[in-house]
Amino acid sequence: MSAVTQENFESVKYLLNGTISSIKKVIPMDLDVNQPSRLENHLQLEFGVLIGITGDLQGRLVLSANSQVFSSVGESMYGIPLEGEMLSSFSGELGNMIAGNISSIIHEEDINLDITAPTIMEGSTKVKGFSKALQMQVDLKDKGNMDVCLLLDQ
Amino acid sequence: MARILVTDDAAFMRLQLKDIFEKMGHEVVGEAADGKEAIEKFEELQPDLVTMDITMPEMDGVEASKEIMKNHPDAKIVMCSAMGQQAMVIEAVELGAKDFIVKPFTPERVEEAISRVI
Numbered sequence: 001m002s003a004v005t006q007e008n009f010e011s012v013k014y015l016l017n018g019t020i021s022s023i024k025k026v027i028p029m030d031l032d033v034n035q036p037s038r039l040e041n042h043l044q045l046e047f048g049v050l051i052g053i054t055g056d057l058q059g060r061l062v063l064s065a066n067s068q069v070f071s072s073v074g075e076s077m078y079g080i081p082l083e084g085e086m087l088s089s090f091s092g093e094l095g096n097m098i099a100g101n102i103s104s105i106i107h108e109e110d111i112n113l114d115i116t117a118p119t120i121m122e123g124s125t126k127v128k129g130f131s132k133a134l135q136m137q138v139d140l141k142d143k144g145n146m147d148v149c150l151l152l153d154q
Numbered sequence: 155m156a157r158i159l160v161t162d163d164a165a166f167m168r169l170q171l172k173d174i175f176e177k178m179g180h181e182v183v184g185e186a187a188d189g190k191e192a193i194e195k196f197e198e199l200q201p202d203l204v205t206m207d208i209t210m211p212e213m214d215g216v217e218a219s220k221e222i223m224k225n226h227p228d229a230k231i232v233m234c235s236a237m238g239q240q241a242m243v244i245e246a247v248e249l250g251a252k253d254f255i256v257k258p259f260t261p262e263r264v265e266e267a268i269s270r271v272i
Binding site for chain 1: 163165166167169236237238241256257258
């Protein structure tokens with residue numbers, strides 16, 4: 001493996017581990033994060049949030065789940081079930097908090113990341129145009145599952 | 155009782171902060187959804203304190219805070235962001251922010267920060 005590839009591999013490994021740590025830190029629910037897998041084709045979702053990642057790694061973080069799952073996460077964090085505009089706004093903020101915490105966690109490994117403001121996706125959406133993608137399923141037990149995808153540009 | 159301007163691009167987060175401040179007995183005199191709006195509302199409302207998110211569209215919270223501090227060096231700004239890495243906290247403190255709250259936060263953490271500043 002060349003030095004550059006090794007460095008990139010290490011960075012992606014830290015990004016992946018940082019993502020898992022961030023999810024566990026931000027979401028105060030009993031949850032398991034399943035083994036990551038490669039996403040070979042496009043990403044299809046019905047409700048989700050996309051955060052751009054810039055800096056030492058370029059890509060996007062996408063959280064997707066049934067809107068009821070986002071509502072349950074909101075209830076676990078703030079004590080109230082959410083719907084409508086407030087649910088969309090919370091979902092964006094959840095993405096912001098998870099991405100922001102990833103950035104803070106992997107900064108300790110000297111990897112500098114910045115994030116963009118969230119984009120909320122509602123309705124059937126296909127996300128394409130990435131060179132590599134890793135997908136993890138977060139098992140929120142009786143509340144359902146949330147898919148977390150890291151779409152990498154390089 | 156302090157007059158507070160809340161800045162965050164997420165309506166949900168503005169609502170959460172407003173609720174915490176009102177329970178503390180403070181008045182939220184304005185809300186801004188980006189840095190540019192925060193500067194305009196600061197000039198218009200002259201609040202006692204501003205909470206400032208960092209990652210926002212149009213203009214981010216660091217740029218907005220610099221702009222506010224340029225004209226109002228005594229402005230009391232508390233950053234409130236999901237981006238909590240040390241370098242960002244140092245940058246915020248250097249530009250004059252009084253505290254840095256990392257999201258997700260508890261009402262107690264917000265109360266502690268605000269009580270120290272006001």
